[in-house]
Amino acid sequence: xxxxxxxxxxxxxxxxxxxxxxxxxxxxxxxxxxxxxxxxxxxxxxxxxxxxxxxxxxxxxxxxxxxxxxxxxxxxxxxxxxxxxxxxxxxxxxxxxxxxxxxxxxxxxxxxxxxxxxxxxxxxxxxxxxxxxxxxxxxxxxxxxxxxxxxxxxxxxxxxxxxxxxxxxxxxxxxxxxxxxxxxxxxxxxxxxxxxxxxxxxxxxxxxxxxxxxxxxxxxxxxxxxxxxxxxxxxxxxxxxxxxxxxxxxxxxxxxxxxxxxxxxxxxxxxxxxxxxxxxxxxxxxxxxxxxxxxxxxxxxxxxxxxxxxxxxxxxxxxxxxxxxxxxxxxxxxxxxxxxxxxxxxxxxxxxxxxxxxxxxxxxxxxxxxxxxxxxxxxxxxxxxxxxxxxxxxxxxxxxxxxxxxxxxxxxxxxxxxxxxxxxxxxxxxxxxxxxxxxxxxxxxxxxxx
Amino acid sequence: xxxxxxxxxxxxxxxxxxxxxxxxxxxxxxxxxxxxxxxxxxxxxxxxxxxxxxxxxxxxxxxxxxxxxxxxxxxxxxxxxxxxxxxxxxxxxxxxxxxxxxxxxxxxxxxxxxxxxxxxxxxxxxxxxxxxxxxxxxxxxxxxxxxxxxxxxxxxxxxxxxxxxxxxxxxxx
Numbered sequence: 001x002x003x004x005x006x007x008x009x010x011x012x013x014x015x016x017x018x019x020x021x022x023x024x025x026x027x028x029x030x031x032x033x034x035x036x037x038x039x040x041x042x043x044x045x046x047x048x049x050x051x052x053x054x055x056x057x058x059x060x061x062x063x064x065x066x067x068x069x070x071x072x073x074x075x076x077x078x079x080x081x082x083x084x085x086x087x088x089x090x091x092x093x094x095x096x097x098x099x100x101x102x103x104x105x106x107x108x109x110x111x112x113x114x115x116x117x118x119x120x121x122x123x124x125x126x127x128x129x130x131x132x133x134x135x136x137x138x139x140x141x142x143x144x145x146x147x148x149x150x151x152x153x154x155x156x157x158x159x160x161x162x163x164x165x166x167x168x169x170x171x172x173x174x175x176x177x178x179x180x181x182x183x184x185x186x187x188x189x190x191x192x193x194x195x196x197x198x199x200x201x202x203x204x205x206x207x208x209x210x211x212x213x214x215x216x217x218x219x220x221x222x223x224x225x226x227x228x229x230x231x232x233x234x235x236x237x238x239x240x241x242x243x244x245x246x247x248x249x250x251x252x253x254x255x256x257x258x259x260x261x262x263x264x265x266x267x268x269x270x271x272x273x274x275x276x277x278x279x280x281x282x283x284x285x286x287x288x289x290x291x292x293x294x295x296x297x298x299x300x301x302x303x304x305x306x307x308x309x310x311x312x313x314x315x316x317x318x319x320x321x322x323x324x325x326x327x328x329x330x331x332x333x334x335x336x337x338x339x340x341x342x343x344x345x346x347x348x349x350x351x352x353x354x355x356x357x358x359x360x361x362x363x364x365x366x367x368x369x370x371x372x373x374x375x376x377x378x379x380x381x382x383x384x385x386x387x388x389x390x391x392x393x394x395x396x397x398x399x400x401x402x403x404x405x406x407x408x409x410x411x412x413x414x415x416x417x418x419x420x421x422x423x424x425x426x427x428x429x430x431x432x433x434x435x436x437x438x439x440x441x442x443x444x445x446x447x448x449x450x
Numbered sequence: 451x452x453x454x455x456x457x458x459x460x461x462x463x464x465x466x467x468x469x470x471x472x473x474x475x476x477x478x479x480x481x482x483x484x485x486x487x488x489x490x491x492x493x494x495x496x497x498x499x500x501x502x503x504x505x506x507x508x509x510x511x512x513x514x515x516x517x518x519x520x521x522x523x524x525x526x527x528x529x530x531x532x533x534x535x536x537x538x539x540x541x542x543x544x545x546x547x548x549x550x551x552x553x554x555x556x557x558x559x560x561x562x563x564x565x566x567x568x569x570x571x572x573x574x575x576x577x578x579x580x581x582x583x584x585x586x587x588x589x590x591x592x593x594x595x596x597x598x599x600x601x602x603x604x605x606x607x608x609x610x611x612x613x614x615x616x617x618x619x620x621x622x623x
Contacts, residue, residue: 169555173570176554191500196609197532286529286548288555290569306571306585310552384587445571 029250039254041226045246046253049237056130056235058260059123065261066116067218069268070154073109074211081161083207085199088163089282096279103276110277111268113155117297120148128328128423131343131416132236134336138329140228145326147225150218152297157210159295160203168283169292171206172198177294177301177314197285238339291445299437300430306445307369309389316393321426328423334414347417350407354421358428366436370447514595514602517543517623525559525577531606533593534559534566536577542620545604546579547591557590566590578615589614595621 017035021028030044049055080099082091095102124144127133133141160171175198178189194201229235237244280289294302304313342348400422407413407421442448512531520526520537527534527548536544550557555570565582566575573586580589594608602623612619 169570172555173553176552179554285532286556288569292553292555292570305553310585310587384584388584 023250026248029248032250039250041230042249042253043230043234044249046234046249047237048245048247050235051247051252051256053256055237056126057122058257059119059126061257061260062119062264063116063123064222065264066112066119066268067222069112069265070109070116071215073105073112074215076105077109078211083161083203085163085203085283088161088203092162092164092279104272107272107275107277108268111271111275113158115264115268115271116151117155120151124148125427127236129342129420130236131336131338131340133329134333134338136232137228137236137338140225140232141329142326143221143225143228145322147218147221149322150214150221154210154214154218155297156295157206157214160198160206161210162279163203163283164278165280165283165287165289166278168198168285169288170295171202172288173292173302174294174298177305177310180310180314182311236339290443291441293437293441296434296438300434303366303433303437303441307366307388308392309385311385312389312393321430328419331415331419333416333419335416343416343420347413347420350411350413350417350421351424354424355428358425359432362429362432363436366433366447510605510607511596512604512606514545514604516601517597527559528604531604532556533604533606535602535604538578538620540620542617542622543595543602544578544620545593545595547593547609549591550586551581551588551590552586576615579612580615588612592619597621597623 021032021035023029023032033039033042033044077095080091080095080102082088092106095106097103127141127144156171156174160167171193175189175193178192179185181188190196192205193199194205293299301314301318304317307313308317342351403425404418404422407418413421436447440447440449512528512533514528514531514535520535520543522537522541523539525534525536529548532548534546534548536546538544548556550568550570550573552568552571552573555568557566557568557573557575560567564577566577566579568574568586571585572583573581574583575586575590576582578589579592581587589612592610592612594605594610596603596605610619
């Protein structure tokens with residue numbers, strides 16, 4: 001009797017995973033890859049160069065780990081969260097105070113979300129600076145941008161759900177930016193928040209996006225993203241004269257991934273234990289906190305809005321940058337070199353100076369505008385949209401035009417170097433704006449230095 | 451080989467003499483039907499999603515009260531209706547949204563300086579809703595006021611956007 005049961009159990013086990021594998025032999029290591037659902041996302045053998053940690057910093061892999069964490073913790077949170085304005089806040093309070101490890105669970109979800117945004121941003125920079133968007137990888141860059149946008153909106157839709165003062169007003173401020181879209185702005189905002197005020201419909205819409213639409217889209221598009229990496233011949237590597245040495249994925253790559261995963265999860269746990277996810281008082285539509293800030297990843301845009309007309313600051317400039325980002329692989333380049341950090345030594349040097357110039361210009365502009373210029377009132381006799389919108393925008397374009405001419409004529413850069421320098425310039429502007437907005441804006445959005 | 455070439459030119463729609471075979475026609479027809487079906491489903495889905503009943507605090511018509519309850523030159527907040535009822539110095543009424551025209555924060559009436567102040571980005575507005583201090587780009591929105599049986603009613607569904615205050619926006623009793 002017992003023998004039969006054991007026999008069935010053994011046959012069952014064998015039907016899942018046939019035969020014993022001995023990873024000591026190379027043939028068996030390859031077999032492990034072929035026979036495993038998860039592992040066969042990897043090629044059976046990988047280029048030895050890929051294994052160096054500072055080649056990719058494992059950023060893509062880390063993003064996958066964080067997304068898995070988000071799914072696990074998110075599903076658990078769903079057992080307690082109630083997506084209704086009257087109940088959402090109380091359900092979070094209940095989760096944090098009465099449920100075993102409820103607070104920790106929420107903290108992990110919160111910190112993973114922040115790390116995910118930061119790490120995917122770094123991943124984007126890594127891919128850009130190693131030139132991994134040419135040739136076969138062109139479209140995968142576009143998919144990557146789409147994934148990035150999905151992650152930003154996953155963060156944003158999750159921001160509203162606790163229904164406290166922080167989330168309510170951050171979402172009010174962010175969705176109000178939509179009203180500045182010409183002609184259809186008001187309708188667009190009403191569709192996004194499901195009415196003319198943030199309320200029942202908004203929380204349902206955001207909840208649905210956060211827990212169903214965006215996660216499913218993320219999984220599907222991620223699969224596509226990985227498949228395209230495989231089709232392009234794996235992670236980008238610098239060309240070399242010697243023939244590259246290939247090693248088996250098991251154990252060389254998998255062991256490193258395992259270590260990176262454990263370290264990352266440990267870091268997240270550390271943050272989750274040390275710092276609680278914020279929860280202010282329950283949302284009160286009548287009283288705005290001072291200052292009311294958008295979520296931190298939109299603070300660059302909100303900072304821009306303090307200096308330019310909303311149509312340009314909230315719509316034209318961000319949308320323009322997004323479109324440029326998508327089109328980046330489709331410009332014509334002098335060479336389609338892959339895998340080398342920062343393209344060339346010259347480009348590296350120019351990039352460094354662009355970074356410094358950009359940071360200095362942005363910071364001094366913020367200061368000058370705040371204390372002397374107030375561009376809004378300087379051209380006060382003109383309509384706002386021209387005085388603080390069109391004219392400054394044209395000035396910016398003129399500045400970029402002369403900067404490009406300087407780079408091309410004086411520095412004799414080629415197209416690769418030019419576009420990389422401009423990319424560094426714009427990214428730096430955005431980072432500076434975000435830092436100023438998040439850390440140096442106090443009551444009434446005044447500059448607070450210390 | 452020769453046959454193949456012949457076939458290719460025959461199927462090539464862009465060739466000099468575009469000859470549409472029956473098969474091409476049916477293919478195009480299928481594509482057209484597909485597009486129509488796609489549009490129908492997209493349209494219906496969008497309509498389904500947008501077709502929400504407006505949820506207003508306290509219904510469409512908000513009863514504010516009798517006119518003489520509001521002294522001249524005062525600002526009365528209605529938090530539930532999300533508006534201020536203002537009686538100007540000449541006795542005219544104005545129902546003004548408490549949403550800042552910049553990014554939708556709730557403005558506060560500062561009795562000392564007699565101005566509306568937005569706590570989010572420190573925009574300031576006059577008692578009539580005109581911008582005194584940017585970044586707010588335009589005057590505060592107003593609601594339509596109607597009078598029934600001597601009482602003031604504010605229509606929360608009739609929000610009027612405006613660039614600046616004009617006398618015609620006032621209601622006199």
